[in-house]
Amino acid sequence: MxxxxxxxxxxxxxxxxxxxxxxxxxxxxxxxxxxxxxxxxxxxxxxxxxxxxxxxxxxxxxxxxxxxxxxxxxxxxxxxxxxxxxxxxxxxxxxxxxxxxRPPLLDEYGLGAALGFLAKGFSARTGVACAVEDPHEVGRSLPRDAAVALFRIAQEALANVFKHAAARHARIRLEAAPGGVRVEIADDGSGFDRRERLAQHHRWGMTTMQERAAAVGGRIEVESAPGAGTLVRAWVPLAGPAQGGSA
Ligand SMILES: Nc1ncnc2c1ncn2[C@@H]1O[C@H](COP(=O)(O)OP(=O)(O)OP(=O)(O)O)[C@@H](O)[C@H]1O
Ligand SMILES: [Mg+2]
CATH class of the missing domain: 1.10.287 (Helix Hairpins)
Structure with missing residues (x-):
């Protein structure tokens, strides 16, 4: 042959x-x-x-x-x-x-504090309880760009919880992950069919979350199913985006 x-x-x-x-x-x-x-x-x-x-x-x-x-x-x-x-x-x-x-508290007290402030305001405005777990204060070791990206991702994920999920509880968890830091935003709301939703046009939140993560060398995963709530998982590296590829 x-x-x-x-x-x-x-x-x-x-x-x-x-x-x-x-x-x-x-x-x-x-x-x-x-x-x-x-x-x-x-x-x-x-x-x-x-x-x-x-x-x-x-x-x-x-x-x-x-x-x-x-x-x-x-x-x-x-x-x-x-x-x-x-x-x-x-x-x-x-x-x-x-x-x-401009994310308040981020520069002075780090990502965990900024997410705490975000969650408090979110709960007060929407009535959806939102707990923040940051047991090891891992956000402090992140470069500012990466911390801002995770904050904005959490902000959009919470906006989606309010707009779409009809949830009773939300949770933000910040923890160390191999090579970087991970933030999870979970809710116990309606969930959605990802294949159906991905086909929708004029929906920018998810795309912007992806781009924010990618801009600092990170990535996003979304887990959801009708009736099973939604989990947005964002990972960003401690070292910043890998160089290479031409603009
Ligand atoms: N937490 C969630 N619970 C239930 N459905 C969700 C959740 N997050 C997203 N969705 C579904 O995924 C779709 C896409 O979300 P995305 O943030 O991209 O768009 P949007 O919120 O509808 O509009 P935009 O963010 O552009 O204002 C939503 O329209 C909604 O149907
Ligand atoms: Mg949205």
Missing amino acids: DRSPAAPSPGTASEQSLLEAAHKLQVLARRLVEAEELERHRIAGELHDRVGQTLSAININLDIALGLLPPDNVEVRMRIADSLALVEGTLQAIEHLMAEL
């Missing part, structure tokens, strides 16, 4: 260009994820420095003006008190927005 290498089949060139196109698309998707994170960081900084600080100064001025007004000037006192309440409400809204834009 002739075992000499086969001549390239007519499909090879187009297969190759398809692979290249897929690779380029992946690189672009990763750049998009990175650019989004940088932009969020920048907007959070601007909000804090320009809007937040100015509003705080207005707050102080209004407070002082209120103290200077004679008690019988009821009309003006009411207007100032109303303005104070508006400023206070706006400051709170900005704080909330900043927390979404």
